[in-house]
Amino acid sequence: MSASAPPSAIDLTALAKQTGTARVSNMASGLVASEILKIAGEIRGLVRAGKSICNLTVGDFDPKQFPIPEKLRTGITKALEGGETNYPPSDGLLELRQSVQRLYERELGLVYPVESILIAAGARPLIYAIYRALVNEGDRVVYPQPSWNNTHYIHMVGATGVPLPCTAENRFLPTLEDLEAELPTARLVCLNSPLNPTGTAIDPEVLRKICNGIVAENQRREKAGTKPVYLMYDHIYWPLTVGATKHVTPPELVPEMARYTIFVDGISKAYAATGVRVGWSVGPVDVTERMSAINGHVGAWAPRAEQVATAELLDDPAGCAEYNEKFIAGIQRRLDATFQAFTAMKAKGLPVDVIAPMGAIYLSARIHPFGKRTPDGNVLNTNEEVRAWILAAAQIGVVPFQAFGVPDDSGWYRLSVGAVSEAQIAEAMPRLETALATLA
Numbered sequence: 444m445s446a447s448a449p450p451s452a453i454d455l456t457a458l459a460k461q462t463g464t465a466r467v468s469n470m471a472s473g474l475v476a477s478e479i480l481k482i483a484g485e486i487r488g489l490v491r492a493g494k495s496i497c498n499l500t501v502g503d504f505d506p507k508q509f510p511i512p513e514k515l516r517t518g519i520t521k522a523l524e525g526g527e528t529n530y531p532p533s534d535g536l537l538e539l540r541q542s543v544q545r546l547y548e549r550e551l552g553l554v555y556p557v558e559s560i561l562i563a564a565g566a567r568p569l570i571y572a573i574y575r576a577l578v579n580e581g582d583r584v585v586y587p588q589p590s591w592n593n594t595h596y597i598h599m600v601g602a603t604g605v606p607l608p609c610t611a612e613n614r615f616l617p618t619l620e621d622l623e624a625e626l627p628t629a630r631l632v633c634l635n636s637p638l639n640p641t642g643t644a645i646d647p648e649v650l651r652k653i654c655n656g657i658v659a660e661n662q663r664r665e666k667a668g669t670k671p672v673y674l675m676y677d678h679i680y681w682p683l684t685v686g687a688t689k690h691v692t693p694p695e696l697v698p699e700m701a702r703y704t705i706f707v708d709g710i711s712k713a714y715a716a717t718g719v720r721v722g723w724s725v726g727p728v729d730v731t732e733r734m735s736a737i738n739g740h741v742g743a744w745a746p747r748a749e750q751v752a753t754a755e756l757l758d759d760p761a762g763c764a765e766y767n768e769k770f771i772a773g774i775q776r777r778l779d780a781t782f783q784a785f786t787a788m789k790a791k792g793l794p795v796d797v798i799a800p801m802g803a804i805y806l807s808a809r810i811h812p813f814g815k816r817t818p819d820g821n822v823l824n825t826n827e828e829v830r831a832w833i834l835a836a837a838q839i840g841v842v843p844f845q846a847f848g849v850p851d852d853s854g855w856y857r858l859s860v861g862a863v864s865e866a867q868i869a870e871a872m873p874r875l876e877t878a879l880a881t882l883a
């Protein structure tokens with residue numbers, strides 16, 4: 444560094460802020476911003492203005508309500524202090540890949556080679572790599588509606604999205620009957636269980652039938668010498684099931700599915716560690732190797748110190764079980780309290796409905812006062828109008844299923860309980876009941 448005076452600064456603000464059409468790629472200009480983030484921004488504005496909001500919009504955790512495991516926190520600090528600061532291998536530290544390997548054998552009864560396991564900075568880069576590794580432009584990607592973010596990944600790889608509209612009767616999860624007609628032309632099927640946004644989980648027998656359908660389709664393709672159809676099985680919420688719900692996996696039901704299934708997983712949800720950024724995929728070795736090559740160039744690896752600490756965490760089954768028990772109990776109390784409040788409102792004849800929670804941190808609630816008039820004289824006709832009215836009249840933030848690809852005004856909303864206290868829920872539900880009772 445020279446000791447001479449610094450150069451006078453050039454103010455580039457105006458040039459940098461210059462906008463215009465067609466300055467970026469067609470893909471980039473066509474990418475839709477997250478609806479949830481838009482709503483979250485609106486809520487932040489209200490909070491800044493001094494309003495107290497029960498924010499059920501974000502699929503995240505308030506660290507004051509749900510801190511990460513102590514072992515993870517201290518492990519990251521210790522690893523950093525121990526000098527774990529250089530590049531990790533692009534497919535992840537071997538210690539972490541091996542601890543994921545042990546986790547899958549111990550908890551899920553699935554034995555995979557270590558080459559099947561790829562580490563990244565959370566689940567998102569792995570989802571992107573799955574799409575990139577398997578899907579050519581124009582290929583058909585089948586996904587249930589509602590679902591989280593598939594439309595955006597489909598857009599990024601230029602695929603053809605094939606939504607499968609799912610109904611409350613099936614707890615918003617698809618069946619083989621929904622899927623069957625699309626299987627012969629599909630490249631990738633996307634399933635997520637427990638499901639964001641609904642908090643419901645796939646029935647083992649339904650999943651078994653879907654797996655048998657995929658295997659039968661791939662036997663046909665193998666004879667024809669064409670590429671298989673794959674299943675992206677995003678089970679990032681799998682440790683977070685509530686009540687009698689049992690999480691199941693495709694290869695456990697139909698082992699042949701190990702050739703076609705890529706699991707998406709990580710610590711973001713199971714350990715309330717959304718900001719720590721450690722995720723992994725588990726799948727066929729040839730696909731994993733290509734995903735690793737893609738993510739290596741993107742540089743999407745998880746920070747080294749966090750990988751070291753995550754390996755230590757996962758290799759402590761007793762510590763994990765103790766954390767999970769307390770964590771899941773806290774989630775369940777919030778889900779149950781919200782579910783019971785909606786059930787009671789429905790019993791009183793108010794225009795609401797709700798599906799019993801099965802897992803993740805979400806509840807599907809229907810709020811459908813369509814055609815009713817608010818005390819201000821506004822008639823509520825759409826999900827968006829109801830959402831905005833609930834926020835103003837009851838100070839509760841909810842996300843309409845439109846944010847998860849559902850096109851119509853079905854009245855269904857995602858309620859996420861990870862960032863609120865039990866007291867906030869207890870105070871918010873009577874506010875909603877009072878507000879609904881003012882509608883004429």
Ligand SMILES: Cc1ncc(COP(=O)(O)O)c(C=O)c1O
Nearest residue numbers: 502565566567639679709711722
């Ligand atoms: C179903 C599902 N998969 C993946 C993710 C992304 O996880 P990560 O934060 O590890 O990228 C989320 C986050 O909301 C999710 O809900």
